Amino acid sequence: MLNQRRASRLAAVCTREAEIRNRLCGRTAGDSVELEEVLAAARNGGDLAAALDKLHGALRTALNDARGLDAYAGDAGTGGRGLFAAGVDRRVPAEPILLCPRQLCQRHEWPGDPASAPLCAVTGDPLLHSEG
Numbered sequence: 001m002l003n004q005r006r007a008s009r010l011a012a013v014c015t016r017e018a019e020i021r022n023r024l025c026g027r028t029a030g031d032s033v034e035l036e037e038v039l040a041a042a043r044n045g046g047d048l049a050a051a052l053d054k055l056h057g058a059l060r061t062a063l064n065d066a067r068g069l070d071a072y073a074g075d076a077g078t079g080g081r082g083l084f085a086a087g088v089d090r091r092v093p094a095e096p097i098l099l100c101p102r103q104l105c106q107r108h109e110w111p112g113d114p115a116s117a118p119l120c121a122v123t124g125d126p127l128l129h130s131e132g
Helices: 004-015 017-025 033-044 048-061
Strands: 097-099 128-130
Touching (some): 033 048
């Protein structure tokens, strides 16, 4: 099981995969091997924590971005914005919400048009509908 910070980082990988891939492919190494390792570990049950840490490190060092994956998570690693605001009851929300199909990360989306339901970047499966 991932800790909260890593789950937030995995959610960032899922929601912003294309952007992260473009950043990685723009560096001198020119590939996105660290991103592929995260996706493979999530799909196949590998060492996801180590793969996320490696991707975070690659973004921090090779791309000279001190925030690494936290820049994509939108919380700078401090547990900022998320499904619950500080001081708010953290029980299951009363509104319907879409969640990670494997419950690996903290990705969440508000339901919209069923025909355009978001897909998990790791598995390609639609996000799960959860009623509060």
